[in-house]
Amino acid sequence: MLHALFLNCTLKASREPSNTEALIRDVIAYWKQEDVTSEIVRIVDHQVAFGVTEDEGNGDEWPVIFEKVKRADIVVIGTPLWLGEKSSVATQVIERLYGGSGLTNDLGQAIYYNKVGGVIVTGNEDGAKHASASILYGLSHIGFTIPPNVDAYWVGEAGPGPSYIEAGRNNDFTKRHAQFLAANLYHFAKMLNEHPIPAEGNVME
Numbered sequence: 001m002l003h004a005l006f007l008n009c010t011l012k013a014s015r016e017p018s019n020t021e022a023l024i025r026d027v028i029a030y031w032k033q034e035d036v037t038s039e040i041v042r043i044v045d046h047q048v049a050f051g052v053t054e055d056e057g058n059g060d061e062w063p064v065i066f067e068k069v070k071r072a073d074i075v076v077i078g079t080p081l082w083l084g085e086k087s088s089v090a091t092q093v094i095e096r097l098y099g100g101s102g103l104t105n106d107l108g109q110a111i112y113y114n115k116v117g118g119v120i121v122t123g124n125e126d127g128a129k130h131a132s133a134s135i136l137y138g139l140s141h142i143g144f145t146i147p148p149n150v151d152a153y154w155v156g157e158a159g160p161g162p163s164y165i166e167a168g169r170n171n172d173f174t175k176r177h178a179q180f181l182a183a184n185l186y187h188f189a190k191m192l193n194e195h196p197i198p199a200e201g202n203v204m205e
Contacts, residue, residue: 002189004031004038005072006120007065009079009090014045019122019164020078023178026169027076027120027152030182036074041065043089050092054100062096069097073189074116075144076181077135081123081155086131094138101142107199112143114192118150118181122164128153145197147188149180 006028010018021040028038046065049056055063069075079090103111117139121128132151140146154168161167168174 002034002036002073002186002193003071004028004036004074004076004185004189005068006038006040006076006078007069007093008040008042009077009087009093010042011044011080011082011087011089014042017165018042018080019168020080020120022165022169023120023122023152023154023174024076024078026175027178027182030179031186034186036186039068041068043093048092048096050095052095052099054096054103066096066100069100070111072115073193074118074185075139076118076120076150076185077139078120078122079131079135081121081125081127081131084125084127084130086121086134090131090135094135098138098142102204104204107196108203109197109199110143110202110204112139113145113202114196115144116150116185116188116192117144117146118152118185120181121151121153122155122168124156124161124163125158126155128155145188145192147184149177150184152178152181 046061048062049060079086119132119135154164154174
């Protein structure tokens with residue numbers, strides 16, 4: 001079984017509906033017939049400290065989430081857009097992931113080797129491609145494999161308007177890219193599970 005972890009970087013606690021989580025769940029639905037288990041972690045429900053290590057101490061709950069990251073084959077960061085940018089929570093998550101990038105796997109590679117990464121974005125107006133580029137570069141830089149077309153997003157019209165839950169679920173473009181994301185993450189995760197990246201040439205000293 002492959003395991004997918006979705007880090008939902010909404011600014012809303014779990015008592016409030018999240019448009020980002022709605023698109024996450026629509027992606028998960030594509031795996032109903034595949035050997036994939038999925039878990040969603042809403043970051044703001046946890047006391048995650050600022051910092052660039054794997055454990056900042058003093059009640060930091062990131063280490064529990066980080067253990068989930070280490071066990072996952074697929075890691076997807078979901079973020080809303082604010083002023084055309086990924087959320088501050090998504091930035092914090094990238095920083096905390098970077099904090100663990102000096103750790104290694106059993107072969108001496110960066111700990112994120114043989115994991116695949118993707119991004120899900122929702123919001124009004126523009127910024128989805130900018131946010132996706134930032135997140136996918138961050139994941140690639142620390143060792144995740146980034147398959148093609150693993151940025152699924154929905155944005156509404158300029159100005160205040162309906163959300164993804166209200167208006168986006170029937171958008172053909174978003175549905176098609178959600179399917180691309182699900183299919184390509186699954187394919188590459190399965191491929192790396194069966195044929196891991198060899199250690200030669202990329203062992204951390």
